[in-house]
Amino acid sequence: xxxxxxxxxxxxxxxxxxxxxxxxxxxxxxxxxxxxxxxxxxxxxxxxxxxxxxxxxxxxxxxxxxxxxxxxxxxxxxxxxxxxxxxxxxxxxxxxxxxxxxxxxxxxxxxxxxxxxxxxxxxxxxxxxxxxxxxxxxxxxxxxxxxxxxxxxxxxxxxxxxxxxxxxxxxxxxxxxxxxxxxxxxxxxxxxxxxxxxxxxxxxxxxxxxxxxxxxxxxxxxxxxxxxxxxxxxxxxxxxxxxxxxxxxxxxxxxxxxxxxxxxxxxxxxxxxxxxxxxxxxxxxxxxxxxxxxxxxxxxxxxxxxxxxxx
Amino acid sequence: xxxxxxxxxxxxxxxxxxxxxxxxxxxxxxxxxxxxxxxxxxxxxxxxxxxxxxxxxxxxxxxxxxxxxxxxxxxxxxxxxxxxxxxxxxxxxxxxxxxxxxxxxxxxxxxxxxxxxxxxxxxxxxxxxxxxxxxxxxxxxxxxxxxxxxxxxxxxxxxxxxxxxxxxxxxxxxxxxxxxxx
Numbered sequence: 001x002x003x004x005x006x007x008x009x010x011x012x013x014x015x016x017x018x019x020x021x022x023x024x025x026x027x028x029x030x031x032x033x034x035x036x037x038x039x040x041x042x043x044x045x046x047x048x049x050x051x052x053x054x055x056x057x058x059x060x061x062x063x064x065x066x067x068x069x070x071x072x073x074x075x076x077x078x079x080x081x082x083x084x085x086x087x088x089x090x091x092x093x094x095x096x097x098x099x100x101x102x103x104x105x106x107x108x109x110x111x112x113x114x115x116x117x118x119x120x121x122x123x124x125x126x127x128x129x130x131x132x133x134x135x136x137x138x139x140x141x142x143x144x145x146x147x148x149x150x151x152x153x154x155x156x157x158x159x160x161x162x163x164x165x166x167x168x169x170x171x172x173x174x175x176x177x178x179x180x181x182x183x184x185x186x187x188x189x190x191x192x193x194x195x196x197x198x199x200x201x202x203x204x205x206x207x208x209x210x211x212x213x214x215x216x217x218x219x220x221x222x223x224x225x226x227x228x229x230x231x232x233x234x235x236x237x238x239x240x241x242x243x244x245x246x247x248x249x250x251x252x253x254x255x256x257x258x259x260x261x262x263x264x265x266x267x268x269x270x271x272x273x274x275x276x277x278x279x280x281x282x283x284x285x286x287x288x289x290x291x292x293x294x295x296x297x298x299x300x301x302x303x304x305x306x307x308x309x310x311x
Numbered sequence: 312x313x314x315x316x317x318x319x320x321x322x323x324x325x326x327x328x329x330x331x332x333x334x335x336x337x338x339x340x341x342x343x344x345x346x347x348x349x350x351x352x353x354x355x356x357x358x359x360x361x362x363x364x365x366x367x368x369x370x371x372x373x374x375x376x377x378x379x380x381x382x383x384x385x386x387x388x389x390x391x392x393x394x395x396x397x398x399x400x401x402x403x404x405x406x407x408x409x410x411x412x413x414x415x416x417x418x419x420x421x422x423x424x425x426x427x428x429x430x431x432x433x434x435x436x437x438x439x440x441x442x443x444x445x446x447x448x449x450x451x452x453x454x455x456x457x458x459x460x461x462x463x464x465x466x467x468x469x470x471x472x473x474x475x476x477x478x479x480x481x482x483x484x485x486x487x488x489x490x491x492x493x
Contacts, residue, residue, distance in 0.1 A: 021395075028397040031381060035400075040433040043384035073384075303384075303397065 008128040009305045012118050014140045014179040022147065022184055025300045029148050032303075033296035035072065046075040049106040049306050054080045054096070055132070056112045061267060061291065062132050062142075066109045069298035075306070078105070093117065097125040106306055110134075115172075128305045136170050142266055143176035145297040147184065149290050150221055153262055158185035163215040163261075165191040165247055166225030166274060167237070169198045173266045174225055178206055191215040192247055195236040212247050222261045224249060224274045240273055249275045262286060313493050314473055316486040320464055323483035326445070329461040330359070333443055334366035336459050341410050344371045346438065348406065350378040352415040352427050353398045358478040359445060360414035376409075378402035385426035406435035412459070416474040418444040421455035446485055448472050 010016075017025075035043055051070040055063050063079070070077045080100065093112075100108060107128040110118050115137030122129045133139040151157050162181055168174040168190045175198075181188050182204055189207040190197055197208050209215055216222060231237055244250065249263065254276070263275070263283040267290070271277040321329070341347050344367050351360030357379045364375040381398035413427050424442055431440065443459035448466040464472060464487060473486045 024395045031397040031399045035384070038433060039435070043433075044429070045384040300397070 006122050006126060008122075008126070010118075010122055010129045010131075011140050011301055011305060012122070012129065012131045013138045014143050014176045014183070017140075017180070017183065019183050019185075022144070022180060025144060025297070025304060026148050026151060028300040028303065029144070029293070029297045030152075032072075032299040033293065035299070036292070036296060042072050042074060044074045045303055046070070046073040046306055049073075049075040050078065050104060051075050051107045051109060051302065051306075052078045052080060052100050052103075052105045053132075054100065054108050054110045056081075056093075056110070056117075057133070059111055059133070061294075062111065065291070065294040066130075066132060066141075066298050066302075069295050069302055072295065073299055073302055075106075075302070078103075093121070094124050097121050101125045101127050107302065130301065130305065133172055135172065136175070137172055138176045138179075139172040140176050140180075141294070141298055141301055142173050143180040144301070145290060145294045146173075146177055146223070146264060146266070147180055148293045148297050149264065149286065150186075150262070152289075152293070153286070154220065157181070160186040160221065161189070161219045162186050162221040162223060163189045163191050163219035164223045164225065165212065165215065165249075166227060167196045167231060168192055168201075168225065169196045170228065170231060171225050174223075177223065178204060182206070189215055189218060193236070193238055193243075212249075213253065216249075216253060216257055216261065219261045221264060222249065223264045226266060226268065227270050227273045229270065244273050248273060249279055251276045251278055254279050264290060267291070312490040314471055314486075314488055315491045316473065316488040318487050319484055320446070320472075320487050321462060321485040323477075326461075326483045326485070329445065330362050331366055333459045333461065334363050334370060337363065337412055337441075337443065338367060338371055340441075340458070344368070344373050344375050346408065346410045348376040348378065348404065348409040348411050348437075350380050350402065350411055350413050350427075350431065352413065352423060353379060353381045354479060355474055355476050356380075356413075356415040358476050359416060359443075360412075363412075363414060363443070376404045378404070380413075380427055380430055382423055382426035382430055385429045386422065387426070388422060400430065402431075402434045406431065406437045409437050410439045410441070411437040412441045412443050414443045416445050416476075417472050418442070418447045418455075418457050418460075419450055419472075421451045421453035424455050425453050445474060446472055 053063055067077050105127055109130045109132050111132040112134050115135035117134050118129050118131040164174050265287050269280055271280050349360040349364050351357030360377050364377045367375050379401045381400050383397050441458040444457045445461040447460045447463050475482050475484050477483050
């Protein structure tokens with residue numbers, strides 16, 4: 001994807017990052033994670049900059065993670081949520097975007113239920129735009145923090161075997177992860193009901209299987225997507241019981257494994273659906289690591305986009 | 312732009328004599344190595360700090376803590392020259408009650424040193440902070456001076472000082488020259 005040019009730098013999609021830039025961001029994130037372990041967890045790098053969080057879809061974790069990242073860099077943060085803002089009074093996104101920028105904001109972090117809204121915003125808003133999840137399209141910072149977690153755990157990404165299980169077709173997390181993982185040379189296998197597999201991803205050199213057991217025996221990382229319960233009633237989705245039995249990480253599958261993969265999950269977990277509660281307890285350390293890596297990775301992204309004179 | 316050397320200012324023997332002299336000076340002023348800690352500014356300052364620490368340990372015995380500092384998050388001029396990656400900072404010891412010597416390869420505007428001091432203060436409250444540099448090339452933009460100087464090299468603003476160290480560049484030397492179009 002070509003970066004849109006409004007004179008500012010953006011992070012809209014993983015596809016705009018090449019391998020070198022992904023590694024630069026991951027290396028920087030490592031330094032930022034050191035900052036987060038200091039007695040004073042704050043650096044003056046973005047002093048005087050202002051970041052607006054524009055979340056038009058419910059999100060606690062991502063919004064807090066971005067807010068904390070900006071604050072740790074000494075930027076000022078303003079939060080817009082659809083409930084409490086003029087959006088609910090019928091203001092269009094375009095007007096909201098213009099209003100925010102008129103306030104002198106340097107970057108907008110946006111989450112929206114429709115794909116492409118962050119890209120559209122770059123046309124209306126004279127500032128940097130960061131995609132914090134748009135519809136079923138992408139969630140680039142989630143993919144970066146997942147890569148960061150994998151890299152810290154295994155020491156490398158190239159050649160790593162990553163299985164992504166669940167409703168891949170509707171998942172922006174999966175889409176961003178697939179693009180990011182392929183760029184750094186990891187092998188990807190998608191697992192789930194055929195009705196939820198994006199067939200076009202086979203073109204990217206990604207494997208697809210309907211067998212959770214096959215994937216578990218193959219992978220170094222088992223990335224479980226959250227079952228979006230609101231979709232379960234849809235015709236493409238099996239019942240929850242059937243899903244858990246066929247594609248869930250059950251205790252019998254887990255205990256039967258010779259080599260246990262790293263289990264990751266973007267949260268929040270549906271215990272007893274994509275993962276058995278006992279296993280969730282066992283692997284919650286990694287999931288907590290993913291969350292804390294999120295702040296460091298978002299600091300790296302904010303600093304990368306705003307730390308220059310064209311921020 | 313590529314660096315074109317005009318003259319060699321220091322060779323490997325010079326650098327080894329300088330580091331030896333500075334390690335003696337540091338010991339003299341700190342009255343021993345007991346409370347001493349060296350913090351190198353990335354990248355080459357870190358290697359100079361390690362060399363000084365080794366020499367001090369050799370002369371005085373005991374162990375000298377060495378830290379590494381990346382100043383990019385504290386700079387006031389990120390806009391003009393920003394590295395693509397933020398380097399790591401490692402200070403795995405308690406700074407309070409320590410006599411800390413910041414070590415850098417070249418002292419120029421003083422802005423890096425200012426940033427290094429700010430970064431250092433976020434880790435604790437050292438008893439004393441001093442500055443050791445291999446080259447002082449003048450043109451300060453802030454009220455900063457070095458406590459230990461390898462060599463004063465008067466330069467003009469468009470000249471460049473290039474420090475090479477075995478650990479990163481395969482050779483020890485300091486050159487003066489200019490950046491020219493390829």
